[in-house]
Amino acid sequence: MKQTSLLLAGLLTCLATAVPASAQPAKANVEKMYLFDCGNIALNDASSFTPGAAGPGSLAVTCYLMKHGQSWVLFDTGLGDPIIDMPGGQKSPAGVWTVKKTLTAQLAEVGLKPADVTHLVLSHSHPDHVGNLALFASSTLVVQKAEYDWKDPMGMSRFKPEQKAITPAGDHDLFGDGSVTLVSTPGHSPGHQNLLVRLAKTGAVMLTGDSVHTRANWDSKRVPERNFSVPQSLASLEKMAAVLKENNAQLWIGHEPSEPARHKYAPAFYD
Numbered sequence: 001m002k003q004t005s006l007l008l009a010g011l012l013t014c015l016a017t018a019v020p021a022s023a024q025p026a027k028a029n030v031e032k033m034y035l036f037d038c039g040n041i042a043l044n045d046a047s048s049f050t051p052g053a054a055g056p057g058s059l060a061v062t063c064y065l066m067k068h069g070q071s072w073v074l075f076d077t078g079l080g081d082p083i084i085d086m087p088g089g090q091k092s093p094a095g096v097w098t099v100k101k102t103l104t105a106q107l108a109e110v111g112l113k114p115a116d117v118t119h120l121v122l123s124h125s126h127p128d129h130v131g132n133l134a135l136f137a138s139s140t141l142v143v144q145k146a147e148y149d150w151k152d153p154m155g156m157s158r159f160k161p162e163q164k165a166i167t168p169a170g171d172h173d174l175f176g177d178g179s180v181t182l183v184s185t186p187g188h189s190p191g192h193q194n195l196l197v198r199l200a201k202t203g204a205v206m207l208t209g210d211s212v213h214t215r216a217n218w219d220s221k222r223v224p225e226r227n228f229s230v231p232q233s234l235a236s237l238e239k240m241a242a243v244l245k246e247n248n249a250q251l252w253i254g255h256e257p258s259e260p261a262r263h264k265y266a267p268a269f270y271d
């Protein structure tokens with residue numbers, strides 16, 4: 001038991017010191033970050049994401065766009081734009097997905113087309129994060145190797161082989177300056193990743209994908225039992241806490257239902 005704890009402590013220390021990877025002091029080279037409302041998920045049963053919860057629930061769906069030099073980096077693509085035209089939203093056994101404003105329209109409001117996105121970073125490959133993947137066929141995909149190699153239930157690849165892709169195995173400093181860092185957080189899916197972003201005024205912010213779904217789950221360190229691996233999910237929460245501390249970073253939880261009220265959305269931005 002003792003040995004296991006020591007091993008775990010050692011592993012967590014390694015993980016915690018893995019970010020930032022660069023030996024140079026990290027720079028806040030992200031000029032601005034926009035938040036987009038990428039839909040809403042009404043859940044029939046909140047306990048599917050929050051063990052112990054009772055009754056219905058809801059999740060926000062947030063996408064993030066960063067400007068770094070000449071590059072535009074999008075983190076996740078949300079629910080698919082076509083859902084906006086479905087009366088009453090898209091129904092699934094778990095609940096209803098709705099889109100009030102398309103991602104394409106929100107990009108246009110800040111003067112961009114999907115083709116202007118140079119890097120598409122995906123937290124993972126679940127449908128509420130890749131709903132608009134097809135719009136970004138010309139972007140370089142940035143996905144953990146474990147996620148990229150993970151076949152769908154039909155045994156097929158989740159990504160098109162012709163799309164240019166960067167597939168790191170573990171933490172990765174995207175521009176080599178510590179301003180946009182992939183933080184490997186497996187558990188919800190095999191190759192889930194968070195994104196650590198540095199802004200000059202706002203400071204460091206960690207974006208979550210589905211490593212945690214709500215603020216209450218973060219506070220109580222609860223993870224959904226439906227996750228790919230519960231032990232990996234719990235280890236990733238520990239790693240996130242260490243990375244947040246080390247980088248004095250805020251945690252922005254993309255599915256947290258109160259997120260839209262707490263933050264400004266595009267065309268306003270964080271710098």
Ligand SMILES: [Zn+2]
Nearest residue numbers: 126128209210
């Ligand atoms: Zn999700």
